[in-house]
Amino acid sequence: MRHLHNIGLYFIMINKMFHKPTKWSVMKQLILKDIEDLVINSLGIIAFVSFFIGGVITIQTALNMENPLLPNYLVGFATRQSIVLEFAPTIISIIMAGKVGSFITSSIGSMRVTEQIDALEVMGINPLNYLVFPKAVAMLVYPFIISISMFVGVLGGLIACIFGGYSSVDDFIAGVQMDFIPFHMAYSFIKTFIFAFILATIPSFHGYYMRGGALEVGKASTTSFVWTSVSIILINFILTQMLLS
Amino acid sequence: MLKINQLYKSFNNIEVLKGINAEFNSGETSLIIGQSGSGKTVLLKCLLDLHSYDEGDIFYGNKKLNELSENEKMKLKSKIGTVFQGSALFDSMNIEENVMLPLKMFTNYKNDEIEDRANFVLKRVNLINVNKKMPSEASGGMQKRVAIARAIVNNPEYLFCDEPNSGLDPKTAIIIDNLIKEITTEYNIITVINSHDMNSVMEIGDKIIFLKDGLKEWEGSKENIFKTDNNAVTDFVYSSNLYRKVRETFNK
Numbered sequence: 001m002r003h004l005h006n007i008g009l010y011f012i013m014i015n016k017m018f019h020k021p022t023k024w025s026v027m028k029q030l031i032l033k034d035i036e037d038l039v040i041n042s043l044g045i046i047a048f049v050s051f052f053i054g055g056v057i058t059i060q061t062a063l064n065m066e067n068p069l070l071p072n073y074l075v076g077f078a079t080r081q082s083i084v085l086e087f088a089p090t091i092i093s094i095i096m097a098g099k100v101g102s103f104i105t106s107s108i109g110s111m112r113v114t115e116q117i118d119a120l121e122v123m124g125i126n127p128l129n130y131l132v133f134p135k136a137v138a139m140l141v142y143p144f145i146i147s148i149s150m151f152v153g154v155l156g157g158l159i160a161c162i163f164g165g166y167s168s169v170d171d172f173i174a175g176v177q178m179d180f181i182p183f184h185m186a187y188s189f190i191k192t193f194i195f196a197f198i199l200a201t202i203p204s205f206h207g208y209y210m211r212g213g214a215l216e217v218g219k220a221s222t223t224s225f226v227w228t229s230v231s232i233i234l235i236n237f238i239l240t241q242m243l244l245s
Numbered sequence: 246m247l248k249i250n251q252l253y254k255s256f257n258n259i260e261v262l263k264g265i266n267a268e269f270n271s272g273e274t275s276l277i278i279g280q281s282g283s284g285k286t287v288l289l290k291c292l293l294d295l296h297s298y299d300e301g302d303i304f305y306g307n308k309k310l311n312e313l314s315e316n317e318k319m320k321l322k323s324k325i326g327t328v329f330q331g332s333a334l335f336d337s338m339n340i341e342e343n344v345m346l347p348l349k350m351f352t353n354y355k356n357d358e359i360e361d362r363a364n365f366v367l368k369r370v371n372l373i374n375v376n377k378k379m380p381s382e383a384s385g386g387m388q389k390r391v392a393i394a395r396a397i398v399n400n401p402e403y404l405f406c407d408e409p410n411s412g413l414d415p416k417t418a419i420i421i422d423n424l425i426k427e428i429t430t431e432y433n434i435i436t437v438i439n440s441h442d443m444n445s446v447m448e449i450g451d452k453i454i455f456l457k458d459g460l461k462e463w464e465g466s467k468e469n470i471f472k473t474d475n476n477a478v479t480d481f482v483y484s485s486n487l488y489r490k491v492r493e494t495f496n497k
Contacts, residue, residue, distance in 0.1 A: 110336070123350065
């Protein structure tokens with residue numbers, strides 16, 4: 001029952017987010033700040049994780065290809081497919097649920113605890129439009145991170161391949177280019193846009209509606225991570241079924 | 246004029262406000278006093294429209310708060326300044342940006358006009374050369390002054406303060422109290438302060454309303470609070486050793 005109530009409250013929050021819009025001159029600054037906090041500041045960790053996971057995917061694939069009849073370029077092909085279809089959009093989004101999601105929940109939750117949200121409300125500012133809407137807009141830049149993750153992941157795979165001696169550079173690149181289906185990129189970015197909205201709004205929901213003190217802010221961050229990840233995984237399944245099957 | 250008429254509020258069937266009546270006038274500093282849990286903060290939050298209420302009316306001028314449209318409420322809120330217990334300054338903004346926010350949101354002033362007005366109110370609360378400091382770098386007293394500056398920057402008609410001097414040393418508390426009093430008379434605004442500090446009552450209380458268990462137990466001025474024979478009020482007033490000793494000295 002409580003979960004149903006929360007789902008209803010989440011959609012009410014989304015609706016209220018568009019009411020009483022904040023003045024554009026103020027909103028513009030909030031959006032730019034959120035782009036920096038949520039997207040630009042995540043570039044380092046995303047590049048790091050993507051590079052090494054790309055490398056690991058290549059090594060695992062190469063080591064499991066024991067059949068000598070399998071061509072070497074399959075390593076590059078498998079790396080590309082894994083990274084473009086699943087790793088970059090889905091796994092990176094789950095990592096972002098930990099990094100960006102807990103940042104959003106704790107920052108909005110702290111504002112709730114210290115009455116800053118009440119202060120916005122009594123000033124006549126719609127706190128949801130002021131706090132959540134710019135995050136949702138800022139996360140429209142999120143696919144930019146995912147494209148970087150795809151590139152760095154494949155690059156990591158290539159470097160692991162060269163240094164591990166699993167296949168030649170030409171074979172790897174041929175594999176990466178083989179049977180390229182442009183719709184796979186579209187599928188990947190459709191997922192990314194939806195995950196971006198989830199990453200901005202579910203953690204905001206948990207921060208905005210939390211009650212209590214500092215301890216509850218911590219609990220809200222954990223809950224927010226769990227629900228954001230669960231939502232991403234479920235929506236990933238539904239979208240994959242709808243778009244690829 | 247701000248008027249409260251038979252205000253009732255309950256949470257989970259527990260009545261917190263039980264038919265409060267009060268009237269607040271321009272240029273007057275009114276204090277709502279009472280022990281913790283007496284309903285002071287709930288009453289203030291009802292006045293600020295942060296809580297809805299079950300029965301009764303709140304009149305801002307001649308308009309009922311719960312009958313205002315969203316736009317009218319927004320207009321009303323731009324005439325209200327609030328100082329929260331913990332100051333509620335925005336952590337992500339420096340002091341100047343905190344003060345400028347209401348102007349940026351609700352006026353069409355140019356940037357330099359907004360800056361001038363922010364500097365003027367910061368100077369009015371005796372804060373000079375602190376514009377670029379972050380709230381976390383400011384002392385408790387300084388934060389309260391910034392909160393007051395932010396509350397008055399829009400020339401409000403109403404000023405609400407929730408325990409404005411809690412957590413401050415006695416000297417700074419008196420400075421903050423006097424600042425609120427001066428601003429109230431200078432701009433002829435309606436000021437309502439929640440407090441449980443008897444020093445504030447003595448310093449600035451033009452009108453005092455004493456709440457107990459959600460009921461208005463007593464109303465009067467700072468001059469006659471010491472003369473009342475209402476047991477609840479005398480219990481509250483003389484709960485402090487200092488005031489008890491003063492009374493004993495005078496009675497000798």
